[in-house]
Amino acid sequence: MKPRRQTAFSALSLIALVVFLATLPLWIDDYWVRVWTGVAMWAGLAASWNIIGGYAGYISFGQVAFFGIGAYATAILMQPGLDWNFFLTLPVGAVVAGVFALIVGWPTLRLRGAYFAIATWAMAEALAQIVNTVDFTGGSFGLSTPGNAETDFFYYAMLIASTVIYLLVFFLLERSRFGYKVKAVRDNEAAAQSLGINTTSVKLQAFVLSAALPAVLGGIDAYWITFINPQSVLAGDITDQMVVMSLVGGLGHLWGPAIGATVLYLASTWLNARFGSSTGYIAMIGALLALIVLFLPDGLVGLMPRARNMRLVRQMLRLPDKRTRAAGQSSGASGDRP
Amino acid sequence: MVRVAMQLLVQTIIDGLLVGGLYVAISIGFSLAFGVLDVVDFAVGEWVMLGAFAGVASRAWLGIDPIAFLPVVFIIFASIGLLVAPLIYRVRTSRYARPALMALAFTFGIAMFARGVMLTGVGFDPRTVETHLVGGTLMIGGIHIPWLRLAGFIFAIVSTALFMGFLFFTRTGLAVRATAQNKRNASLMGIDVKRLSGLVYAIYAGLTAMAGVLIGAIYSFTAQVGPQYSLLAFFVVVMAGLGSVGGVLVAGLFLGMLQALVTVYVGADYTLAIVFGVLFLILLVSPQGVLRRGLAA
Numbered sequence: 001m002k003p004r005r006q007t008a009f010s011a012l013s014l015i016a017l018v019v020f021l022a023t024l025p026l027w028i029d030d031y032w033v034r035v036w037t038g039v040a041m042w043a044g045l046a047a048s049w050n051i052i053g054g055y056a057g058y059i060s061f062g063q064v065a066f067f068g069i070g071a072y073a074t075a076i077l078m079q080p081g082l083d084w085n086f087f088l089t090l091p092v093g094a095v096v097a098g099v100f101a102l103i104v105g106w107p108t109l110r111l112r113g114a115y116f117a118i119a120t121w122a123m124a125e126a127l128a129q130i131v132n133t134v135d136f137t138g139g140s141f142g143l144s145t146p147g148n149a150e151t152d153f154f155y156y157a158m159l160i161a162s163t164v165i166y167l168l169v170f171f172l173l174e175r176s177r178f179g180y181k182v183k184a185v186r187d188n189e190a191a192a193q194s195l196g197i198n199t200t201s202v203k204l205q206a207f208v209l210s211a212a213l214p215a216v217l218g219g220i221d222a223y224w225i226t227f228i229n230p231q232s233v234l235a236g237d238i239t240d241q242m243v244v245m246s247l248v249g250g251l252g253h254l255w256g257p258a259i260g261a262t263v264l265y266l267a268s269t270w271l272n273a274r275f276g277s278s279t280g281y282i283a284m285i286g287a288l289l290a291l292i293v294l295f296l297p298d299g300l301v302g303l304m305p306r307a308r309n310m311r312l313v314r315q316m317l318r319l320p321d322k323r324t325r326a327a328g329q330s331s332g333a334s335g336d337r338p
Numbered sequence: 339m340v341r342v343a344m345q346l347l348v349q350t351i352i353d354g355l356l357v358g359g360l361y362v363a364i365s366i367g368f369s370l371a372f373g374v375l376d377v378v379d380f381a382v383g384e385w386v387m388l389g390a391f392a393g394v395a396s397r398a399w400l401g402i403d404p405i406a407f408l409p410v411v412f413i414i415f416a417s418i419g420l421l422v423a424p425l426i427y428r429v430r431t432s433r434y435a436r437p438a439l440m441a442l443a444f445t446f447g448i449a450m451f452a453r454g455v456m457l458t459g460v461g462f463d464p465r466t467v468e469t470h471l472v473g474g475t476l477m478i479g480g481i482h483i484p485w486l487r488l489a490g491f492i493f494a495i496v497s498t499a500l501f502m503g504f505l506f507f508t509r510t511g512l513a514v515r516a517t518a519q520n521k522r523n524a525s526l527m528g529i530d531v532k533r534l535s536g537l538v539y540a541i542y543a544g545l546t547a548m549a550g551v552l553i554g555a556i557y558s559f560t561a562q563v564g565p566q567y568s569l570l571a572f573f574v575v576v577m578a579g580l581g582s583v584g585g586v587l588v589a590g591l592f593l594g595m596l597q598a599l600v601t602v603y604v605g606a607d608y609t610l611a612i613v614f615g616v617l618f619l620i621l622l623v624s625p626q627g628v629l630r631r632g633l634a635a
Binding site for chain 1: 378425428429432434436438439440441442443444446447448449450451452453454455457458565569572573576607608610611614615617618621622
């Protein structure tokens with residue numbers, strides 16, 4: 001059990017966060033509402049990626065495919081002639097993405113580690129190329145959705161969608177048997193299997209979940225940006241960002257993706273406003289990713305008070321020499337000279 | 339009519355083989371670096387891209403023909419590789435949870451960094467490496483063979499042969515092969531795995547960058563082409579079976595031919611979709627052959 005003071009503190013900060021996010025459009029201007037819409041979207045995307053990448057331990061480089069499927073589902077169903085209600089298109093996108101993930105995931109999830117990463121990447125690239133050439137998606141030209149100028153509407157749509165994603169992740173992966181199974185598969189798949197867990201089914205469920213959720217965000221995004229093409233909703237950069245945001249925030253941690261998304265999205269907004277281009281941002285997140293992996297593998301959540309990493313930092317500050325020597329010995333075990 | 343069709347087929351296959359040679363050149367070092375470091379280097383395409391830009395820079399800044407500049411490119415990128423390899427090795431052998439995936443993420447970060455820096459520095463404009471040392475076209479019985487592509491192919495064959503010679507006829511090559519098979523046993527036999535990983539990574543980076551100069555001379559490129567060549571290298575290496583050097587030769591030429599045939603007979607728009615689709619299918623159909631070398635998840 002957590003100490004009562006700590007629980008109270010967590011509850012208070014959560015309430016403060018909810019109030020802050022819910023009242024945001026009342027006291028900031030439209031520009032910043034749009035920025036925070038982006039933050040909400042990326043937090044949701046990174047959290048969905050975190051299900052398969054962080055909790056299940058399968059690094060997917062193809063999650064953008066499902067975001068794109070959601071975006072295209074909404075855009076296609078809202079075309080003149082079909083004229084679906086926007087809210088009805090979202091579940092359709094989620095179901096299509098989920099079914100697609102089921103079909104793709106069943107064979108792909110047998111692959112391990114880097115092979116899974118390569119296969120999902122190839123899958124997403126192939127899908128982007130196909131969307132680029134076929135007719136009903138508008139090819140490389142893309143599709144427009146009926147315009148809707150309400151900035152606040154999109155902010156709340158993204159915020160609610162991401163909050164729901166967060167609640168799902170919390171209840172399904174942090175507070176349920178399913179979550180334990182997924183983490184068991186991540187930590188030792190053979191051992192999990194020997195304990196009677198149907199690992200294939202667990203992995204598949206996690207993959208479908210982490211595919212259906214970004215599709216909803218993709219649908220909202222398509223309606224928001226009013227014009228989509230393969231370059232905007234099926235670009236590899238989108239997966240890159242989901243991966244980096246999760247890793248920077250903290251892989252397999254509930255709050256990691258949200259922290260990573262907030263920090264990185266605000267940084268990218270600032271860089272765009274300051275230098276007028278987004279290429280520096282790519283270099284920045286690349287360098288940040290490499291540094292995080294090297295020095296802070298638990299991500300930014302590792303810096304929070306009471307986190308395991310912080311204890312390590314304190315130990316390092318107290319006994320710098322001893323610690324580096326010990327680390328050097330253990331990691332150099334296979335590299336010792338004859 | 340039949341004769342024209344045959345000629346087109348032969349021309350397409352030859353074009354494909356010539357391009358395939360370059361794919362072999364970018365994949366062979368990559369395959370071995372994987373075998374030794376146990377890390378799939380997502381930066382492989384970025385070495386191609388950086389090499390191509392080195393070719394542009396040699397022409398623009400130094401006035402040296404890029405083909406003559408190849409040995410310098412090798413030295414520059416081998417040195418960069420020597421600096422990067424210990425970091426990858428450190429992540430790979432660290433005590434983090436899932437070091438293989440963290441190392442993968444690390445190379446991914448390096449790739450993004452290289453791409454971002456080059457995009458910031460040179461922008462999105464397409465470029466080509468200009469060379470005057472080789473030009474013109476060789477004609478054999480109605481088949482066109484541009485000298486440049488032939489030179490690229492010859493470079494690929496020669497560097498592959500040298501590389502194979504290094505692997506199979508030197509003591510260091512023996513150590514490399516032993517390490518690729520079993521790291522623990524290799525280090526028990528007195529092999530310095532860390533130093534060897536650095537050496538292999540350096541050779542791989544240098545070789546891939548040299549291939550990048552030639553690819554840049556044949557095709558136009560931007561700072562964004564990296565991921566595309568990464569995927570092509572993955573295709574070759576996955577099809578060959580990771581770590582298999584002989585397989586790389588076959589798979590690289592196959593990929594070149596597949597691309598050329600699809601471009602001519604199906605349509606250029608479908609090339610990448612079909613290539614990636616085939617890669618996906620290979621991964622699914624032959625995970626046994628692919629996973630034979632047992633990659634730690």
